Amino acid sequence: MPELLLEIGCEEIPARFVPDALAQLKHNAEAIFTREKIPHSSFETIGTPRRLAVYGKDIDERQSNIKVERWGPQAGQAFDAEGRPTKAALGFAKSLGVELEKIQTRDSDKGKRLFYQSEQPGQATGEILKKVLPELVLSIKFPKSMRWGAGKIRFARPIHWLLALFNGKVVEFELDGVSAGNQSFGHRFLAPQAVQVKNFESYLALLREAKVIVNPEERQRLMEEALAQKAREMGAELYPDPELVEEVNFLVEYPVVLVGGFSSLFLELPPEVLIASMRGHQRYFAVREKGEELKLKPYFLFVANTHTRDDSVVVKGNEKVLSARLADAEFFYREDLKVPITGRAEELGQMVFQTGLGSYKDKVCRLEKLLLGMIEETGTKEFDIEKHARAAARLCKADLLTQMVGEFPELEGIIAGEYARVQKQPEPVWKAVREHYLPKTAYDIAQGKLPKTRLGQLLSIVDKIDSIIAGFVDGHQPTGSQDPYGIRRMANAIIAVTLKSGLEFNLDRIAQCAIRSFADMFNRKLDDIENAVRSFFQVRLKNIMIEEKIEYDIAEAVLGAWDGSLISAWQRALALSELRSEPGFADLFVGFRRVARIIEKSGSLDSSLFECAEERELWSTFQEVKAGIEELLKGRQWKAAMRELGQLKPYIDRFFDRVMVNVDDPKIRLNRHSLLANIAGEFRAIADFSLLAGKEKNIEGGKNG
Template sequence: MVRDLVFEIGCEEIPAGFLSPALKAMKQLAAGLFREAGLEFSGISTLGTPRRLTLYIADLAEKQADRSESILGPPKKIAFDEDGRPTKAALGFARSHGVSVEELKIKETPRGEYLFLERRIPGKKTPELLLELLPRLVSEIPFPKSMRWGDLSWRFARPIRWLLAIFGREVVPVEIAGLVASNITYGHRFMAPAPIEIGSLVEYVRKLREAYVIVDPAERLAMTLDEIKDRARDVGGQVLEDKDLLEENANLVEYPYAICGQFDETFLELPRAVLITAMAEHQRYFAVINDKGQLMARFIAVNNTRPRNPEALIRGHERVLKARLEDARFFFEEDKKIPLEARVEELKGVSFHEELGSLYEKVVRIKALSAYLAERLAPDKIDLVKRAAWLSKADLMTEMVQEFPSLQGVMGREYALLSGEPPEVAQAIYEHYLPTKAGGELPETIIGAIISLADKADTLCAFFGIGERPSGTADPFGLRRQALGIINTVLKLRLHLSLKDLLGQAFLLLADRLNRSQEEVLEEVMGFIGRRLQGELVSRGFRSDLVEAVTSVSFDDLEDTRQRLLALSSFYERPEFAALSVGFKRVMNIIKKQGELPPLNQALLLEEAEKELHRTFIQVHERVVPLILEKKYDEALAGLLELKEPIDRFFDQVFVMVEEEDIRHNRLALLKAIAELFLMIADLSKIRED
């Protein structure tokens, strides 16, 4: 028999940013705990609002399955005397397990005959297990910050105020944080606060909806979206899309109610990004645009309550926003009084990190590293690169960015233009911060890309160089994002550069700040970027084994790595690839444990099959190497196909590991030369045989 479980943790308002990760973790933890307990179920999901986290398990078994247990006892020769009578050892074993000696059996083992007991252990009933499992689940839900309340030892995101736990229609009286679960939940704090009796999930969702609580996050998000779209249409506009802001608003309320307010049109003279940020970051308001994409003097706010007097609510929001926009206008006007270049000197008073010096010192390094890259990637733009690098962090000293940190780069571009800097310089200041989040916008210009790469390379080398590296989920300096930023920027703009050279140059500029050896840290940072590269390429749809085949050879030139992977992925689909791969794996298997080998001596090639392989290899090598150097990897891989049949004949007709050392080494040297040719593109031995 099976029943459904509904378990709700009712609490004070959980911060919006905590909610989605907590529900995801709750689902994963519950699945693991219930499987570990041997309880079968057909499905598991979570629901939640700021005031509740809810677990739903469908078709949960009413008890654990019964199981058999074999318990090994003493050896037979100790358990019975010469007359077959049980000894103290046998009697003690039986007594300790609550059975008679007659119920024991003899079992043959590799060590001889032993006494053993086989018994059936009935599964525990689910309600009994829930009394232990549910408190454990609650205690393991992770939050960025948790708190204690009252004199309890429990920690949670916010104080727990009630518990609901029903298995079928049976109440599970689980006790957590001094509270005992019941079949009672509560509706909206203001619009329907009365207790509600629940008998099933269907009742739970329906009755809460009637009590102004939309407990399904997906439904609440869709309802929030409908609300803000409707309010924008009411004034002839549309909502400026912002998925993060939409999710945040949906996680702030139990029953979304949107209003549309307005502000003085003179504020539209502020930079667009300033208006949007001032509305979104502090007030969580949505901007409204017209059919031309221009900002309107309107905003939309999402509320958790349907007011009796909507106009009063709107006026309240308008007053709050007006104050914020007045502040923003003041900051903007004050910032314009000082040219951007004049702020660079102020960076000397701002610490980048106590062991890594000031932001000014970082800017000096970024400028030098950017110039190094520009000489290789855009020598005709080196002066613009140096100028943009010099100004790249100056906007951090402006009032606007200190009030709205997310506007770093955005205001740098704005103030650079107002200070008379070239548009290319202004755009590069903005772009060098990109991407600001996973999957975010990347630099479009070569100048912006160069400064972005220099900044990120300096940050990676600096923090790894003082032993500050990510561990587990902790990444306080965003080093994973920095590495992915390098990877995606290089791949987006198809830049050919040596990662080792870039990082090596960054280490030289940091030499007086590091407390670890440059060689050790360079290897560590390269490995760190390599793992991010593999994950990124797999996320783009490439097979993981093909990615490994290419990156295990080299990933120093990221764009070259991508090109080799594209060629290999295409070549992999050809019917003859599998046979060539098998031949290469035979080559690798036989040479991988060999040390240094003498140069190949053609005079020592005795068998016709090895002579043929050598002739074909020389011909293929002459054609393929130039193709590889020209990065024509598709043609190069096609050329390698000519080696397939000679390799097969060689292994069929030639015994490699002969006793004569010079002949054996010569044959191994031939195979090694073939392997090295393949390894200029990829290590085919890494590819799975599907």
């Protein structure tokens, strides 16, 4: 079937704009074709800094036929008593351009009315594309855009050519004097001439010959293979940096990997400083010893967009630039170490944390209090733990005033930890300070790049909790796709550190403590924030559960029985997921759900009000297993507790089959609800079973429905 190819050729778009622009191009193409009722299979987008392209497969040559439905006047107004058409009926037919015989009478919400239905043939797709392709080009939004020349349209960079083919023919349209055609252009330096494109297959092949790898996935794969090969040739391996790989991928059209070196004397600097110097400004890749996380070699790799007559000239130029950068970093390092890290910590009062929320010294004071609270909450017992915690809290932000962090903000925490180590702070202190920003990104979480020391884990959690509360206090909580303070990322980091470390603490209590710190500091009531923060964390945890293939209703059910513990919620979700797949437990879930859903209100149970053998049996059996269940719940043996609760299954079924709960007698009705509430209270410690979807076999019949 016919295909569509649209390429927007322009000057180099900033690398960070390209991935989102390609995503928009695909989404908007789908939306426009759906709106225009043009049958199609799928769209894919590809591109480089100089071109954005969308390819559509299996596109019908005609728009789908369009149904036309029109309602006319009331039947009583359309025909007289003898059944002859009135002026109203004739006028309706004339407005449609059809004979009156083709008009029907149908029932509507306003009574019988004249009704006309027809199918309007769809237009030729080629004609529609002339109108919608300009719209598609201009639908792409960039963080920054520009006008150029005397033109009126806005785009990231000036558009130089437009390639538009449908079914092998040019789709004729124009944007600001640029006419669409069948031409694309090769690499700016290696093959700048025009190429005549016939279809998508020839487009890819011709551009490849013209030194353009237009598919970003292929381009990245080739680049990564070349980087790895160059590192192997040096007996080393590439320092992994997926974010830099993605950025560089959208800086080049034809990646060429070259190798440079620097003085081994610079290896005396912390490896993170070397890496930051390489990647931050120059987008160079670091090389490390095989199997060594941070033992770097005095080489770097960089990706050029072209070969030159003499690549050694390019290499020497880059080596010169990097040597200057490393010399600057070495200067910052030596100068910073002239001032004790403890002295810098005392100066944090002059640095604003967030407008209206005090200084970093205020934040450090809050962190110290929160950290001590976390130590007590988690029952952490290590040598001099409180002393080390106070020191770590006071020093963790001290590097914000250093020249090194001023130049490389991404080294926050790492530099404070390094300076604390060099200046002989205790190992638990400098390690905690060094780790407390981790994890910084989703990649860190995926790679397990988390704090390893107990104090580092605790400091990481409380630092992020404090910043999250600050965002809520200041009205900057995430909304929709907006999250300017990275609050979602910090919440995900807290959850990752907690689940990986197994740290058991009540998040609600720690959040309350953090909220009180702000309330006391600024003499404000912040009661409304507590529930908002709890709900926010529950949503983040639920999303993570779903990403980890925990079913939605199980996530909802365990969070419906929230007890403040991230660990508890996670373990209960895993336990329910495992039990749901076991034979027999599906029916058990149904039984528990029936109990949970029928309870209206309850009071004190009076066994003397039991009238039926089934309610006596249920209560008696529950009393027998209750102590064992509560012991298992206390030990968080969730699956074992569920299995014990499973002993109630036949008694619950008989109760619902033979006992009417909602009887007329209010005392009996309340007593039966109280019986069910007692049972529900035990399994509500695991989940709110009323929130489980009815995926299991439907056995919810019986007297109580």
